[in-house]
Amino acid sequence: MQPSRPRHHKLAMLALLSTLATMILATAYSLVTVNAKYAKYSAPGMHTEVWQSYQLHSETRRLSDTANRVLAGEATAPELIQRLGVAKSQLAPLQHTRVFDYLPEAHAELPETLEHLDSLLQAWSSRLSWQDTSQAIQVADEMADQLPTMLGPTHDIIVSANIAVASRLDAERHDLKRTFQRLVWVLLLLGTGSLLLAAKLFRDYRHTLHLTRELGTLNQSLEERVAERTRRLEERKALLGIILDSSPSDVALLGANDQHAYYISDTLRQRASTNDSGFLESLFVDSHQYTLFMQRLATSQAFDNWEARLDPRSPYWALLSVRHLEIDSHRAWLIWSLDISERKRMEHELKQLATTDSLTGLANRRTFLRQAIKQLRRSLREANPCSVLVIDIDNFKRINDQHGHQVGDTVLQAVARRLDKHLHPRGPLGRLGGEEFAALVKDADGRAAWEIAEALRDDVECLTLQGEDGRAIPVTISIGIATHSGQDTSPQHLLVEADKALYLAKSRGRNRCETLDQSSPGPSC
């Protein structure tokens, strides 16, 4: 069925076109016909042959009468010439008219009569002159003789002319009738064609109307669907907005090529100094960190847990996660930033707690040992000397007992401050426990270590601390020194050596430095 429809349409179109062509041809034919008739009937009709015939007949009689009057001496040559002229003028049109062709049967005697009369009139007129009366009488005599015989034939001309004119009029009527008949057919054809065209127009109009309605319905449903879809998208967008806004993470969606900002969450927006292509750079505190981040962006499709310090105005630690996306066929970066300042702070705090002695603020035993091992290895590697000091507050138990733990703690803190002041820049320092401290002094051989220890001991001895009762509390320390001198050794070993030296110092009266190393300077305190 499908292919027959176009063919059907084609045929209908062909029929329509041929109808139109026929209508145009018929109209053209009608125009030509009507125009011809118009031209014909523009000039007044010339059916005067009956009158002319009657006039010829009358003139023949009048000429005959005038001839008789000339013969009777009642008329003159000019009168005869005048009548003859009139008669000749009556004859001429009848000789040239084609009206007698319309006679149903040819009247053979007609042309003969006309010719005969013409020859008579010619002959007579040639013989007459305006002044010659005698010649006029002669001619008049002939006229009086001949003309009466012409009255019968000229009467016949009237009869023939009458029939001929009637026939001609009828022929013309017939012709006109045929023309009108043809015009009627043409008009019928035009009317039918117009009806067909009108029907076609009406059908097309209804079809168009139908199509328009359908199109309208389709359009409306499409619009509704689009509106519904838009609404859903809006809802989704709003939902996404809510999710993003309520997320603890900040989000930025940036074009990969030009860092065009598709989306930047509010907090992040406030933190950056600019929101155009320099957004990301302005966000980083450290430009080196930014460079590293950009390198990572260029090489990885996705990465998480990148720690960075953001917001140069009030820096904080952020954990960055990145995903590569494609938006409208452009590459883009989705960057999540989680504020981990609090975590960092807590981490730092925990680290502090884990590595530091809370009372003195010095490293605890474990941390000290770790740092000491590290430093010792370094010194070994670099073949530098280094010494370990083990420091113990003399008679601390007695201070505690006499003044209470509170004062004991104060003493510990005061001593720790002195230790820190003397030893901190020189290497790891820590509280081993109780009133015992230890330090590793890098780049210090036995002599140097001894001098440092002595200075320290001296400084502590000069401390003036007061108990709650206002009495001065004398504080002294004993120091055991062990120096690493190139042999393979361990911190523990050095500590044990230093501990032994400390024990020696205690046993030799306290407030003094001791070393087991014989090459070191002797006791001086």
Added chain:
Amino acid sequence: MHRVITSLLLTGLILAFGAQAAPPRDMPILTIHPGAGGTPHVLSVADLEAYPRRSVTGLIPDVGDHEAEWTGVSLASLLQGLGEPWPARITASAMDSYRETIPGSDLEHYDPIIAYQRNGEYLSISQRGPLVIMYPYGEHPELLTRVFFSRTVWQLDELRLE
């Protein structure tokens, strides 16, 4: 044969005596009857030629005549010249007893002439002369109707004024 010789002879005679020629120009040929007991005016072609000439383009209808320049005297100015009052109508008669009435208004609207020359030639009676009432058909194509054809009186010999 006899007829041919006769015609040839006749043609020769026509040329010799001019019998076919127009009537003598001084021959009285037109009678104008004023209304109600006035004295008739009898005029020759020469009398008419004494008046100012007027030319119109026209033709004698129904006889196969073609358009030509007709010269004569304006009917209106002729009557004025003769001292006749403006007529309500004029009855024009011809030598062949034809007659037709011309309304006085025609004189005003179309100023027809009494023509004595066609294309500069005087006319014989057999050529429907010597005088013809001619309307200016060339100037006024609307005159090409039977009404004015009837008023185009040829072989004019009498005018009656009313």
